[in-house]
Amino acid sequence: MWSRLDAAVAALPDPPATPIAVVDLDAFDANAADLVRRAGGKPVRVASKSIRVPALIARALAHDGFEGVLAYALAEALWLHETGVSNDIVVAYPTVDVSALRRLTASPEAAAAITVMVDDPAHLAVIDDARPGGAVAGGAEIRVALDLDAGLRLGGQHIGPKRSPLFDTADVVALARLVHERDGVRLVGVMTYEGQVAGVQDDVPDQRTRSLLVRRLKQASMAQLEVRRREISEALSQVTGLEFWNGGGSGSVEVTAADPAVTEIAAGSGLLVPGIFDHYASFEPRPAxxxxxxxxxxxxxxxxxxxxxxxxxxxxxxxxxxxxxxxxxxxxxxxxxxxxxxxxxxxxxxxxxxxxxxxxxxxxxxxxxxxxxxxxxxxxxxxxxxxxxxxxxxxxxxx
Known part of the structure; x- marks a missing residue:
């Protein structure tokens, strides 16, 4: 690979300025196929935060088994839709970008293609304030998904990303009912990102004891999360039907896909395989x-x-x-x-x-x-x- 990169750059008519960013498409495509294999038949949604190159996002979507984009900003999602990269985009993080929300509520086409994330009633209020004239009924109906805390609770401690305040089933259902009964928004999905599983190395050389502990924590986390997902899914079915349940990440594709509640897998880092993804027991890294x-x-x-x-x-x-x-x-x-x-x-x-x-x-x-x-x-x-x-x-x- 080293020789290939040197030869490729040396053959360019004008030496590019550094840093010279290179992506090996052979490895990229092989990684895409591997993610689809690991997902076991469930669609993979491309996490654009881990790519940030429109041509590569489109290349991943062209692979069988990939469907839709998991964006990291609403303005980004609007641009991806406007430029034709995707018409199925979920924004992974709540937004308070009023300018972007105004564009979303003013465009029925964009509103039909983009789902925004909420985990607090305040997020719904921001959407309402961004509507034409500030009217709840003004503008397009907005697709909404709930971001749930997917962390592990163990011995009074919380292990995992500090993302959403929604952990207990009752709190999830309460917000779901609020969305369901509110004019101008429609609840269509749920997201649970288990970063303490998907984003932590568990097979590090010379760290055998620590790696074993991490793997045990991952197993405990996924066992607890599967029970929670099942309970929350059953409770939400009494409120409304959902189009999707997004979960996982490149480091936890197989175990997340095995959960019956999850309908799609999020992945992006597994396409390029950066340095912190070198030491995972679940897959063989192929840097791209x-x-x-x-x-x-x-x-x-x-x-x-x-x-x-x-x-x-x-x-x-x-x-x-x-x-x-x-x-x-x-x-x-x-x-x-x-x-x-x-x-x-x-x-x-x-x-x-x-x-x-x-x-x-x-x-x-x-x-x-x-x-x-x-x-x-x-x-x-x-x-x-x-x-x-x-x-x-x-x-x-x-x-």
Whole structure:
């Protein structure tokens, strides 16, 4: 793969500026097929936050077994609908973007294609205030889904993402009834994202004890969540029928798909496989996204410094949020400087062999976030760049 990337970039008529973002389409397509296999017949909804490249979102949707987009912002969902990328979009997070809500309520076509997420009556009030004239009955009917807390409660502790206040069945049903009885909105779905299962490594080298503990917590979490999903599903059936129940993530596809309450799986990181998805017991990682930086300095004969590199991932700060020097293999970030905004020194035996102008390839720690730093994405098949496509940034978009 290292040789393929070098050859693909070397063949370009004009050397692109760094960072050079590259996606290996052979790995991307293989990962898409693997996600469909793991979903066991349930459709996979593309999590756009983990992609952020319109052409790649469309490419995933072209695969059999993928249906619809899980967006991360309403303005993004409106753009994806307007540009024809998808007419089935669920916004994964509640929105208080009044401007975007005004556009949604004013467009029957967009309102029929986009579902917004709520977990609090205040979210419904924001929708009402955004309607033409502020009237509850004004504008299009808005499709609504409920985001439920999918965390594990164990010994008085909550383990999992701090997302929704909706945990107890009674609270879920109360909000469902409020939506059902309210003019201008229609309850169509439910979302449960078990990030403590889908987004946590559980097969880390040299961390056998910790990995075993994580796997046991994952098993306990999914067992508890299956019971909760069944109870909530039965209770909601007394209020209204649902079109979908979204669950999972790239790291929990199989176990989530096995839950009868879940009708579709969300996945995005599994298409590109960033650094934090390397050590999972549930699937074999096949990295597809890389970025290249050129050596600009040799501070010592045994070191090499590349330009840029500080593409740090979101989340709790730690080593696992830093980019991974990938090729030549054996390179390491330094303990004092790490990955810098304008320069990144590298050590390890290959550093002595690198010369000024050479390319060093990195992997970002999280999927999608790489493409906030570049406008162009080079799509590689075999040893050739077959197309250069824009990221959201390249489309002059920032959600």
């Amino acid at each position: 996204a890389y970025f290249g930086l050129r050596v600009t300095r040799k501070p010592t004969p045994a070191m090499a410094t590349v330009h840029g590199g500080g593409l740090i991932a979101s989340g709790a700060t730690g080593e696992d949020r830093s980019p991974v020097p990938w090729a030549p293999p054996g390179l390491h970030l330094t303990g004092l400087e790490g990955a810098g905004e304008v320069q990144t020194p590298l050590t390890g035996h290959p550093a002595a062999l690198l010369r000024i102008g050479d390319l060093v390839w990195f992997r970002h720690a999280k999927s999608g976030e790489l493409f906030e730093h570049v406008r162009d994405v080079h799509l590689v098949t075999g040893e050739a760049v077959t197309e250069v496509v824009p990221s959201y940034r390249g489309c002059d978009l920032a959600f």
